[in-house]
Amino acid sequence: MSATIRNGQIEVVAVTKTYHPGAPPAVDNLDLRIDHGSYCCLLGPSGCGKTTILRMIAGHETPTEGDILIGGRNVTNLPPVERGTAMMFQSYALFPHRSVLDNVAFALKMRGVSRADRNARARELLQKVHLEAFANRLPAQLSGGQQQRVALARALITNPRVLLLDEPLSALDEYLRLRMRGELRRVQRELGITFIHVTHTQLEAIAVADTVVVMAQGKIEQAASARDIFLAPRNAYVTRFIGGQNVISGAVERVSGATATAVTGTGARIELPVAELRVQPGEQIFGSLRRDRIRVRRQDAGPPPRDLINALSGEVHAIENQGSYVKVTIDAGDGEEFVANVLDEDFFLDPIDIGGRVVATWAARDVRLLEDRRSQPSGAVVAAA
C-alpha cells in the first residue's frame, strides 16, 4: 500500500449531525483534526455527541452537513469498507454463532480470501493477543477481557489505518479495565496507527491519550494534550468535568500588575493571574486551582480569618481515603464543590473529621485564569466593591 493510503490523519470539517429536524443537533458545526498515528480520546458525558462523531468517522452515520477527511481524502459518502477504518464496538458485537477464529477471519472471508489463507492470518492475530488456544471456542465461552481481545484482533485483521473504539473498556471490571487500557496504548504504539477512543471516564482518557477532546452538547470544549487538559483546563466546564482542579471565582476588586484580587461569594479574597488581559472592577472572573496544592488546617475557635488572602474556610463535608492521598471535600457555602487532596502522611498526622471547621490555603501561583467571564456584577459584588 502507498504512503498516502496508510495516512490515518483525520479531519472533521464543520460537521453537523441532526437526527430530528427541529431538535438540537447531536454534533454542532464541529471542527477537529487528529494527527496520523496519535491516540485521541473523545471525552464527555453521555449525549454529548462523542459517539456520533466516532460513527461518522467510521461511516455508520452520515453528517447532515460538513465533511470527513481521512489521510487528506474526502470520505464523507464512502462506505466503511472503503475508508481504511475499523471499529471496535461497545460490548464488542462478536458474532455469537461463529467461533473465535471465524470471528477474527470474518473480514477476510467477506473479501473472498481462501479459507487456508484467512485462517492462517487470523491465527497470527490471535497469537498476538495470546488467544491462539481459544480459536475454536464460541464468544460466549470467553471472559469479558478475552472477548475484548478477540474484538481487537477482528478489527485489526484488515490492517486499518484508523481504529475506532467505542467505550472499549466499559464492559470490563475495574481490574481488567486498568490492565486493558495500558494494553490498548501499547498496541497503538506498536502499530503506529491512529486510535480514536470514546469514553466518559476522565482518568481513562488522560491515562491513554496523546490528545484529549472534551465535548459537551455537540461542541468541543477543549482539545489538548492529556497533560494540558489536566493541568490547564480552558474553562469552568472542563475544569469541573476533569475534576483534578477546583473552580474558584470572584468579582474583581482591584488589579495590580498581572494579578487581580477578587472577592468570592462568601467574602474571601483570592488572587488570579490575569496577565495582559483587561478586566473591569466588578467583573466576575474564574480560576482553576489544583486540588493537590491545597493545605488544610483546623480552624481555631473564633471568626474565620477574613484578612487572609488565598484562603477559604468551611465545614468538612466528606472525607475519602484514596490510599496515597485523602480527598477532603469542603463546603464553603457558595455551592461550588471545593476539594483538597491532602497527602496521606500529612492528613493522618492530625486527622480531621466530617463536620469539623477547616481553613484551606494555597499559593497564588497554583491558580490559573479560566476563559469564563461574567460582566454583570452580582449583588454580592456591589456590596463588596
Next chain:
Amino acid sequence: MRTASGKRPWTFYMLAAFFTLFVLFLYGPMTVIYVLSFQGPNGGLTFPMNGFSTQWFNELVQPGRSGDIAGSFRRSLLLAAIVTVLTVLICVAAGLGFRRRFRGAAVLFYLVIASLVMPGIFVGLGISLGFQLMDMQTDWLVSGLGAQLTWTLPFGLLVMFAVIGRFNRSYEEAARDLGASAWQRMREVTLPILLPGIIGVGLFGFTLSYDEFARTVLTAGSENTLPLEIWAMTTNVTSPALFAVGTVTTVISFFVIVIGLGSIALIQRRRGHNVASH
C-alpha cells in the same frame, strides 16, 4: 414461598388446589381419549375397557371404513408444510422490513393484525363467497391456503417482532464495518443469529395450520383436511377409531414440537449460552 416461621400461607394451598384442578381439566379428557383408543374389538365409545387392541388404528389406514383419514392427513400435512414455508418467508421479510420506520408502517401493521380479531368463521365465509362471486371452486390448496394464511401471517409477524426486538443491530454494523455487503450481512450474520426465532415462527405456522378449523371449514372445497375429517367423524363414526385419530394426531403434533424446540435448544447450546461467561 415460606413465611419466616416456615409455614406456608393458606393462599398457597388455595392456589395449589386451583392449579391441580386446571391440570386435570387440561389433560384429563385427553388422557381418557388416549386410553380409549386402545379399546378392545368389541368395546364401545365409553368405559369400561373391553379388552385391549390396536384394531382401531388399523381401521384408520383402510379407506372407506371410517372416512378418508389417510387422505385428509396427507392433505393436512402438505397444507401445513406450504403454510409454514410461506409464513416463514413472508414474516421474516416483513419483520426485517418493519425495522425501518417507513411512512404508513403503523397503519400497515394494524391492517395485518386486524385479521386476528375478526371471527375466523366469517373470514372463511367471506373468502368462500368471494370465490363464488368470481365463479371459482373453493379448494383446500387455493382458498384453504389463503384462509389459513390470514391466521398464521399476523401471528408469525408478532412472533417475529419479539424475535427482532431482542436482536442487537450492532452485529450488522460490525459486519458492515468488516466489509460485508448487504446480502453477506443477511446470510452470514442476521439470519443465523435469528435462526432460533425463525424456527419458532415456522413451528407456529405449522401447528396453527395443522389444527385450523374455523377458517378452513368453508374454504376447503370438496376434500377435507384432517380437522374437518375428524369433525365429520364425530357425527357419523361411532367406533373408537375416532379416539385412535386423536392419539395419532397428538403424537404427530408432539413430534413436530419436540423437533422444533429441540433444534432451537441445540442451536442455543452450540452458541454456549449455557456456559458461564467467566
